[in-house]
Amino acid sequence: MAGYILNRLVSAIPVLLGISIIVFLIMAMIPGDPATAILGSYATPENVEKLNRDLGLDKPLVQRYFIWLGNMLQGDFGRSFSLNRPVLHEVLERFNGTLILAGTSFAICSILGIAAGTVSAARQYGLADKAITFAVLLGISIPSFFLGMMMILIFAVNLRWFPVSGMWPIYGARDLSSLISHLTLPAMVLATVATGVIARLSRSAMLEVLRQDFIRTARAKGVRERSVIWRHALRAAMVSIIPVLGVQAGFVLSGAVYVEIVFQWPGVGRMLVDAILKRDILLVQGGVVFVAACYVMFNLAVDVAQSLLDPRIKT
């Protein structure tokens, strides 16, 4: 197992290098340079050239890439010009926000999705199944930014149960209860689509398992139905559900961008969107490489979890 993990970590290096090259090239090739973005109306060729020189963007492309890579390997991600602070500080702080949001959403969608899918499968074509299938379709079909705005309008503006936006109160204690009240709406919105997808796939995975011989054997032995479904069948179905969770975790992370914008959540997604619009090259590059590294690690964790659960999968 340790050898397997090491092997996977080593094979992540070319992936991350590739990503660093791609994001570097994209930022170098998209039209509009940082100096023009900063200067706006005042972007005369002369002003642009001077500012580019001040920002160190007048060096050749290849040289810039290796300077960036070399600094990054030493832990220096550079300084964001649009926020005027070290990229790594900003990314870590923002990633923390995204982790809280996406982590909570992921927990919600995993639990709700698997539970709903299991109930659906257990009561195939029953009332519960139909109700869940309907709710799932609705959830998958609503764009999250629209759902977010509606939730804000209903629960924050009209009912005033929750704050509209942000992660912490502007006034008052920064404790768990204030975090939860800020987190509830965005986490629910972000979880909606993924819950639907997980529920659908859990349902079919469960149906598959429920048709198998060992389930019939269990029932014939007189094992209680509840135990058959939640203990025997679900455990077997988890083998095909876990990879789905892995994929959905990726979707939750990328879906966080919209939710972070609507709810002004201080996360890495909103940071990247702002950084791209401002052509904040180092912040975009650093942020993308960091997120990619986390994604690689997460995929590795999913694979390890799967092999622990199912000994047939060789590591």
Next chain:
Amino acid sequence: MKRSEMTRRTLLAAAAAAALGLGSGTAQAQSPENVLIVGQIAEPKALDPAAVTAVNDFRILMNVFDGLVRYKDGTLEVEQALATDWTISDDGKVYTFTLRDGVKFHDGSSFNAEAVKFNFDRMLDENHPHHDTGPFPLAFFFSAVNSVDVVDPMTVQFTLNAPYAPFLSNLAYPTGLIVSPTSVETHGADVGRNPSGTGAFKFVEWRSNEAVVVEANSDYWDGAPKLEAVVFRPITDANTRTAEMLAGGIDLMVEVPPVSLSEFQGDAFTIHEQAGPHVWFLILNAKEGPFADVRVRQAANYAINKEAIVNDVLEGTAAVAAGPTPPAFSWAYNESLKPYPYDPDKARSLIAEAGAEGAELTFFVTEGGSGMLDPVAMGTAIQADLEAVGFEVAIETYEWNTFLGEVNPGLEGKADMAEMAWMTNDPDTLPFLALRTEAWPDKGGFNSGYYSNPAVDKLLEAARVSTDQSERARLYQEMQAIVQEDAPWVFVANWKQNAVSSDRVGDFSLQPSFFLLLDEVTKK
């Protein structure tokens, strides 16, 4: 089985109720009295006036720092601030300022002539020990400054390399705000996160992506502010900003989207409006194609229904523009100019006269951008009006920075017209940078439509070197009349900045400079 399910349901219900209870508890906590919470449109870049370019950042800075001069309340005319008096030499090149006595920076250090010299040298002198705290993108506002000299501790002298009339109003712009030299020496490049000025409010903290907090400076030379503190919250999404305002999460919001204004009718809110030094126009390619003929350019001005654009597309958040200079520069504005009326018949006959019927036009439209209002909807309305008088208009849409990259180098060979908007602090800036022959893109200017009229060039150059305001006013007014007739642009709109305040906020008004001044504001 039945029983345990009931338990689970009860548990879920209890959890939900708890979550809602928690929510209602904190969300309804009201913000304290005398603390104003302002909804900003973005996170500031830095709180170093020399290093920033965005109006969003200026809104904070103007409350923390002072300049040598400032704009008189409700106008764009300069008055004393940290300088109590000044003289200008007869050749217009030497400005001598007498400084206000007894003023201290928030960090306790003294404001004096050395501090003024430090500020401008830091920006302009590449060999200054703290020049590396930049870059200073708007330093060119002061590129006419040759040297800054300390005459005595309370007198400072600026020597320019040529007479430059906008110098005083540039000093009133945020780029001219005075930073404590001690704070620069202490914090280096991080001074933008540890600002220290002489202004009405002192910096307290900056919580990234959450808030910038400032508190009253009780020793302020112009009288202590009425508020105890101001919290600036960055809320980039306009709909979310509107929701926060409706829910009471902020007391004051700026840049309200036109479509949201109707939400704030009624007694609980006050809508503020103020026309600013902004003009939204179409650059016409006067070098080639149909717009090389002045009659076709005038036809475009007649053909576009500007009233409909400002009232229907912009919901009344702008006024129809008459010429290149916004009326907010009241001292330099030519009152006798009337906007081109909406007259499609006149447009058709001018087009027929010029033989440009059915001409195909390429029109550059941007998706967004600073001061661009609602560029896609406006572009579509303009396209429809121009097609109604017989043009064939093809729109090409670009993201803002890409758009600037296409338009600023000039429209030749690419397009016949492009959207553009400018917000400036002196009537000199826009025409000087975008209408002179010497400002064609290949010479480093913004005259992307290649307009050229020697009479206009002469007027603008004369206005720049005159230090007599009434003389400058006369020259600008003459320039506006000629430019309106020559129609190098379609003059479309002057943006009215808006803001909404809650009924807890008193004595707030917007400034034509678009800055946000909060020292007189109250909150109950």
